[in-house]
Amino acid sequence: MRIRDFKTSYENDEAIWQTPVARAWMAALVAGLLAFPFVAGGYLVNLACLLGIHIIATAGLNIMTGYTGLISLGHAAFMGVGCYTAAYLAHRGVPFYLTIPAAGVAAATIGIIVGIPSLRIKGLYLAIATLATQFLLVFVFQEWTSVTGGASGTIVPAARIGDFVFNTDLRMFYPIWICAAILLLGARNLFRTRVGRAFIAIRDKDISAQVLGINLLRYKLSSFAIATFYAGVAGALLAYYYRAMSPEYFTLQLSIFYLAAIIVGGLGSTLGSILGAVFMTLLPELLRGIVASIALWAPRSLEILSPLQQAVFGLIIIVFLIFEPHGMADIWRRIRRFFHLWPFRA
Amino acid sequence: MSAAAFDWTAFIEFSIVGLLSGGLLALIALGFVLIYKGTGVINFAMGEFMMLGAYSFYTSNVVWRLPTPVSLLLAVVSVAACAALIERSVLRPLAGQPVISVLMATIGLSSALHGGIAAVFGGASYEMPQIIPRKAVIIGDLLIPGMIIWNFVLSAIIIALFLLYFRYSKTGIAMRAVANDPITAYVVGIDVRKTQRLIWMFAGVVGAIAGIVVASMNTISPALGYVALSVLAVIILGGLDSIAGAIVAGLLIGVAESLTAGYLGGKVRDIIPYAIVLAILLVRPYGLFGTRQIERL
Numbered sequence: 250m251r252i253r254d255f256k257t258s259y260e261n262d263e264a265i266w267q268t269p270v271a272r273a274w275m276a277a278l279v280a281g282l283l284a285f286p287f288v289a290g291g292y293l294v295n296l297a298c299l300l301g302i303h304i305i306a307t308a309g310l311n312i313m314t315g316y317t318g319l320i321s322l323g324h325a326a327f328m329g330v331g332c333y334t335a336a337y338l339a340h341r342g343v344p345f346y347l348t349i350p351a352a353g354v355a356a357a358t359i360g361i362i363v364g365i366p367s368l369r370i371k372g373l374y375l376a377i378a379t380l381a382t383q384f385l386l387v388f389v390f391q392e393w394t395s396v397t398g399g400a401s402g403t404i405v406p407a408a409r410i411g412d413f414v415f416n417t418d419l420r421m422f423y424p425i426w427i428c429a430a431i432l433l434l435g436a437r438n439l440f441r442t443r444v445g446r447a448f449i450a451i452r453d454k455d456i457s458a459q460v461l462g463i464n465l466l467r468y469k470l471s472s473f474a475i476a477t478f479y480a481g482v483a484g485a486l487l488a489y490y491y492r493a494m495s496p497e498y499f500t501l502q503l504s505i506f507y508l509a510a511i512i513v514g515g516l517g518s519t520l521g522s523i524l525g526a527v528f529m530t531l532l533p534e535l536l537r538g539i540v541a542s543i544a545l546w547a548p549r550s551l552e553i554l555s556p557l558q559q560a561v562f563g564l565i566i567i568v569f570l571i572f573e574p575h576g577m578a579d580i581w582r583r584i585r586r587f588f589h590l591w592p593f594r595a
Numbered sequence: 596m597s598a599a600a601f602d603w604t605a606f607i608e609f610s611i612v613g614l615l616s617g618g619l620l621a622l623i624a625l626g627f628v629l630i631y632k633g634t635g636v637i638n639f640a641m642g643e644f645m646m647l648g649a650y651s652f653y654t655s656n657v658v659w660r661l662p663t664p665v666s667l668l669l670a671v672v673s674v675a676a677c678a679a680l681i682e683r684s685v686l687r688p689l690a691g692q693p694v695i696s697v698l699m700a701t702i703g704l705s706s707a708l709h710g711g712i713a714a715v716f717g718g719a720s721y722e723m724p725q726i727i728p729r730k731a732v733i734i735g736d737l738l739i740p741g742m743i744i745w746n747f748v749l750s751a752i753i754i755a756l757f758l759l760y761f762r763y764s765k766t767g768i769a770m771r772a773v774a775n776d777p778i779t780a781y782v783v784g785i786d787v788r789k790t791q792r793l794i795w796m797f798a799g800v801v802g803a804i805a806g807i808v809v810a811s812m813n814t815i816s817p818a819l820g821y822v823a824l825s826v827l828a829v830i831i832l833g834g835l836d837s838i839a840g841a842i843v844a845g846l847l848i849g850v851a852e853s854l855t856a857g858y859l860g861g862k863v864r865d866i867i868p869y870a871i872v873l874a875i876l877l878v879r880p881y882g883l884f885g886t887r888q889i890e891r892l
Contacts, residue, residue, distance in 0.1 A: 320698060366876050366877050370876050373694060373835070374876060376637070385873070505703075508699060512699060556712075556713035556718070562706050563707025563708070564703070570699060571685070
């Protein structure tokens, strides 16, 4: 039961964490994350690193698709741009704290170029345009051998500060989650500003937004740029995390993975990006566990793991769209509401 | 290459082969256009309809050893049934939702079907039985693979049958009415839901036939589903809601693909449809023959 929750100033009303309880939970979460690598085992740390990267990319796609209503089927390819930019610069001795933002900027540049037609096209057409971009960019990754290493891929030197080398999962955990925290806070704050509100107005009805004085070209391109910047940063972190990359990673299937993550989590919700990414990162692990236990009796079942994942991703997209169109963020909101009102009404 | 040494025979051969293989692209495009016109949805699972058709034909013909006509019928009927089921269970509940939701649902559908089929049949590619003659046709200096000619003829016949059906049959006219204006169609007593289900089933039939043809040209493997994605270039060029556009654009894209394959190699050929898509969307988003959408508040 929540009581005495009175907002007495605008600052209070606009705050992200409005109550002392919320701030305490947030502090506990941060403390928990800081301590996590020391408490958890290697497998969990590995999973947490991957999760951080997925959260960044999902948050980016949610800004574009969830908040601005511009559907993208090429998110994985933009991650690829970031990944290869980081790899290219890292080979030339640029330190990682510069290559990561540079990767974001490179991806955003490509994103803006792709986004230019988005003033004229939307909905179905934009989805097809981004799908085309996905295939074209992967073609570039495969063919531009001097930069990307072609189909066989490229090796990325480990990130380092001075003599400290980020060459283990445990060490990569902090850079990944610091980036994730900064970018998530950025995403959350973006929608308290004019720019973010403009995105939401465009999503709800772009012509009406234009009537209200929102420059559609500028804001749609900004949305593209921000979303692809997030993808680029995620790609760069992926490069430093795996330290070997090939174009096969950035498939259409990965783009659909992120689309599934924002639908499952909740379109137009930062919390949704996190929940969706968590769900979609853990789901393949769960599937792998199930298949591995079946494999004891039917050894061939391991072969169907990848198609099975694909099938389950697709089914989850459909099920959430039909039964929970606002995603897990809405489920979470309902649970919270129940406890806030308890015991007075359900 | 100097101008004098330009090999005209090769150029003409590439063009004719492209034009003929464009017939198949037009057939697949018809599957997309049917559903878009009738229900306003781009069916990203079209490639999976093709897979479904090809794999069920393979199963009944090769695994169960049924005669070819029976297998064909079985494949077409099963895909049509599957399409009807999908329309009922996925698209119907999402009716009236924003375009973006429906779009994502068909993407989810495509992923689910693709993964499901790949899980059942595995990633390996199988040899399809020869149902289309392979004998090459030689006209003067030109050599044209027989398969491509028969595929073209087959595609042309099926497209023509559909056009006649829409022109003269009662249900075909009902479909055109629903495509034009569902509410008015409803008012004059057309069962819009039934008609939309029928449209999905027809798209399933088209997909199944196209899938069997594509698979019998090469081999059958889960990669078959991606053919339909490159056909998106055809429907964008032709205009999403124009059957005539799909036919013309299918032939044009066929030629473009064949010429790039001939002069620049197979890798470039695979991405040329996507490059064309981006170019068209920049210049003329509603395609050659599509209806220009006017938005009102």
